[in-house]
Amino acid sequence: MTQPVSSAQQSGPDKGAAPAPVAEPRKKDGPSRTFGLRADVRNLSLLGVLAVLVAVGGFTEPDAFLDTGNLQLILTQSSVIGVVTVGMTFVITSGGIDLSVGAMVALASVWATTLATQEYGFAGILFTAVIVGLGAGLVNGVLIAYGRMVPFIATLAMLASARGLALQITDGKTQIVTVKSVLDLGLPDSYVLGIPPLVMMFAAVTVIGWLVLNRTTFGRRTVAVGGNAEAARLAGIDVRRQRLCLYLLSGLCCGIAAFMLIILSGSGQNTNGNLYELDAIAAAIIGGTLLSGGRGTIVGSVLGVLVFTTITNIFALNNLQSDVQQIAKGAIIVAAVLVQRRTSAHGET
Amino acid sequence: MPETSRRGLLFGTAAVSAGALLTACTSNEPKKSETAQSNQPAADDKPGKPVTIGFAGPQADHGWLNAINENAKSRAAKYSEVTLEITEGSNDTAAQIGQVKTLINKKVDVLVILPADGKALTQVGLEAMKAGIPVVNLDRIFASPQAYRCWVGGDNYGMGLNAGTYIGEQLKDKANAKVVELAGIDNLELTKQRSQGFADALKNYPNIKLVARQAADFTVESGQAKMAQLLQAQKKFDALWNHDDDQGVGALRAIQQAGRDEFLMVGGAGAKSAMDAIKADNSVLKATVLYPPTMAASAIDLARALGQGKGIGGLAELEIPTSLTLYSAVVTKENIDQYLPTGFS
Numbered sequence: 251m252t253q254p255v256s257s258a259q260q261s262g263p264d265k266g267a268a269p270a271p272v273a274e275p276r277k278k279d280g281p282s283r284t285f286g287l288r289a290d291v292r293n294l295s296l297l298g299v300l301a302v303l304v305a306v307g308g309f310t311e312p313d314a315f316l317d318t319g320n321l322q323l324i325l326t327q328s329s330v331i332g333v334v335t336v337g338m339t340f341v342i343t344s345g346g347i348d349l350s351v352g353a354m355v356a357l358a359s360v361w362a363t364t365l366a367t368q369e370y371g372f373a374g375i376l377f378t379a380v381i382v383g384l385g386a387g388l389v390n391g392v393l394i395a396y397g398r399m400v401p402f403i404a405t406l407a408m409l410a411s412a413r414g415l416a417l418q419i420t421d422g423k424t425q426i427v428t429v430k431s432v433l434d435l436g437l438p439d440s441y442v443l444g445i446p447p448l449v450m451m452f453a454a455v456t457v458i459g460w461l462v463l464n465r466t467t468f469g470r471r472t473v474a475v476g477g478n479a480e481a482a483r484l485a486g487i488d489v490r491r492q493r494l495c496l497y498l499l500s501g502l503c504c505g506i507a508a509f510m511l512i513i514l515s516g517s518g519q520n521t522n523g524n525l526y527e528l529d530a531i532a533a534a535i536i537g538g539t540l541l542s543g544g545r546g547t548i549v550g551s552v553l554g555v556l557v558f559t560t561i562t563n564i565f566a567l568n569n570l571q572s573d574v575q576q577i578a579k580g581a582i583i584v585a586a587v588l589v590q591r592r593t594s595a596h597g598e599t
Numbered sequence: 600m601p602e603t604s605r606r607g608l609l610f611g612t613a614a615v616s617a618g619a620l621l622t623a624c625t626s627n628e629p630k631k632s633e634t635a636q637s638n639q640p641a642a643d644d645k646p647g648k649p650v651t652i653g654f655a656g657p658q659a660d661h662g663w664l665n666a667i668n669e670n671a672k673s674r675a676a677k678y679s680e681v682t683l684e685i686t687e688g689s690n691d692t693a694a695q696i697g698q699v700k701t702l703i704n705k706k707v708d709v710l711v712i713l714p715a716d717g718k719a720l721t722q723v724g725l726e727a728m729k730a731g732i733p734v735v736n737l738d739r740i741f742a743s744p745q746a747y748r749c750w751v752g753g754d755n756y757g758m759g760l761n762a763g764t765y766i767g768e769q770l771k772d773k774a775n776a777k778v779v780e781l782a783g784i785d786n787l788e789l790t791k792q793r794s795q796g797f798a799d800a801l802k803n804y805p806n807i808k809l810v811a812r813q814a815a816d817f818t819v820e821s822g823q824a825k826m827a828q829l830l831q832a833q834k835k836f837d838a839l840w841n842h843d844d845d846q847g848v849g850a851l852r853a854i855q856q857a858g859r860d861e862f863l864m865v866g867g868a869g870a871k872s873a874m875d876a877i878k879a880d881n882s883v884l885k886a887t888v889l890y891p892p893t894m895a896a897s898a899i900d901l902a903r904a905l906g907q908g909k910g911i912g913g914l915a916e917l918e919i920p921t922s923l924t925l926y927s928a929v930v931t932k933e934n935i936d937q938y939l940p941t942g943f944s
Contacts, residue, residue, distance in 0.1 A: 366626040566828030
């Protein structure tokens with residue numbers, strides 16, 4: 251699917267010679283434009299799905315659905331999982347998978363809310379959450395890039411041990427946050443022009459993520475590694491270092507998300523981030539990121555997250571119970587992907 | 600070369616110091632620790648013949664189960680003649696069966712079992728009874744009455760009933776009162792029982808209508824998310840019943856974020872944070888219905904009485920009963936001091 255990579259592979263036999271200068275410039279102009287176009291069509295169809303959802307919400311519950319409070323609510327509820335999904339999008343684009351995101355959020359959120367950490371106040375909580383996320387991501391990255399473990403297995407192991415460590419730290423107890431400056435960030439008084447700080451953080455991560463994936467060498471290398479790792483290596487990309495950095499990035503996103511979750515819920519609990527891995531993967535996939543790697547779209551992932559949160563919101567406003575919610579959610583995922591595949595197929599021809 | 604090594608040194612030092620700072624931050628030791636305990640023993644306090652009690656419970660992955668373990672341990676420590684053999688908690692049925700079998704082989708005098716899954720552990724309960732070891736079945740009930748000598752546990756239906764009755768009494772003079780329910784995990788039978796009890800109680804008050812119900816999953820995160828949606832859906836209501844105080848932490852956060860205070864909230868289970876809020880009386884949370892973890896302490900009392908062949912003090916019976924369903928008391932500001940020591944975190 252990615253032209254530069256497959257052509258680079260054909261030039262493979264003469265190893266080590268000088269494939270790097272050949273591959274780099276090609277990657278720059280040729281494919282990125284077609285990527286953009288294809289991603290646009292996909293995003294448009296997802297916007298269509300979102301528009302349909304808004305129409306359904308507005309029709310069934312006009313009073314509760316169509317007001318600024320609800321818009322703030324949907325965006326806020328999207329923010330934590332949204333940041334995790336941005337990191338996940340990078341990993342999936344590179345042909346990997348990170349099953350440990352939920353566990354890393356849990357671990358970072360409980361580590362950052364222990365009584366000892368809380369004594370260091372706002373900075374202590376933020377620092378701990380980010381460093382714990384980075385640390386767990388580093389372990390994932392080293393195991394996968396240098397230990398040559400399959401990402402599925404390495405991150406599954408991290409899922410288990412990070413959850414275990416989180417439980418050990420909390421002893422199963424709910425850790426209530428008492429640091430006022432952290433708590434205040436989740437309250438309406440801290441909204442700037444009606445925008446909650448959590449939504450601003452989500453927006454910032456999204457914009458930075460988009461820039462990194464689409465406008466930097468790091469982003470292009472990520473796509474190249476996902477398209478064909480062997481070709482990328484022959485083209486002079488340090489694939490292992492790239493992989494290490496990607497799992498670090500995912501860990502970083504989880505650390506930030508953990509901090510945001512602490513602000514949102516005012517507490518840390520070892521059950522935090524439950525099933526985030528599935529939500530994040532699902533959002534990235536319906537957004538148009540290829541599970542086999544080589545193609546990724548941050549905008550699509552964010553739209554995917556918004557679609558999921560909006561569905562949940564509409565169900566809750568209509569007082570539908572969880573059994574109905576689960577059935578309908580499954581059906582809507584299938585429908586969204588089918589619709590999207592249809593429209594993007596048209597776009598390509 | 601010196602360039603890279605200096606950078607390496609810099610990063611190395613940063614990593615080590617960050618690590619040192621972080622490991623110092625895992626501590627969760629509270630300033631002083633107090634253990635939940637009520638003070639009246641079921642059987643009399645006089646030391647009798649020595650009893651070894653085997654205790655097998657699930658993994659303490661949330662506050663209530665943690666309190667169960669603490670209650671059992673501290674109760675057993677109160678009696679000089681009681682030895683408690685406590686196993687590593689496990690949520691894996693096979694592992695727990697193995698642990699109970701080990702306790703049987705050790706020939707403990709009495710067994711207290713809180714099964715991860717009541718039905719799945721019935722067989723091993725039967726085995727213990729056949730081996731002549733009386734079993735006290737704690738909370739999650741075995742499939743067969745032959746598998747236990749005595750069952751002691753909470754009352755989920757009663758929780759709903761008492762929460763509904765309390766809310767009903769508070770709102771009985773209000774025309775067209777609206778009530779909202781934030782339930783626990785819908786897949787669990789206990790959630791259905793709690794909701795049924797709540798609905799049955801509200802039927803006694805024709806002026807009250809249950810306008811919305813959403814299920815969270817006993818976590819703070821889900822409590823915040825579901826409550827935020829409920830608040831958005833219902834612009835004004837009079838009372839809220841939340842099944843679980845752990846998810847209630849999140850629900851209270853959502854209420855605070857929405858800036859709402861026109862209703863009264865009743866919690867469930869009896870967490871310390873909820874009790875503190877009720878005592879402080881500075882939030883919408885006015886009451887909580889108990890699902891008391893002190894049942895583990897009672898189970899130790901019952902096991903001790905069984906081991907020593909005594910009845911329960913205060914009852915005419917020579918034997919202890921086969922079944923004991925605990926009362927889900929409504930804890931309000933008026934009686935909070937009595938229950939505060941039993942709150943779990």
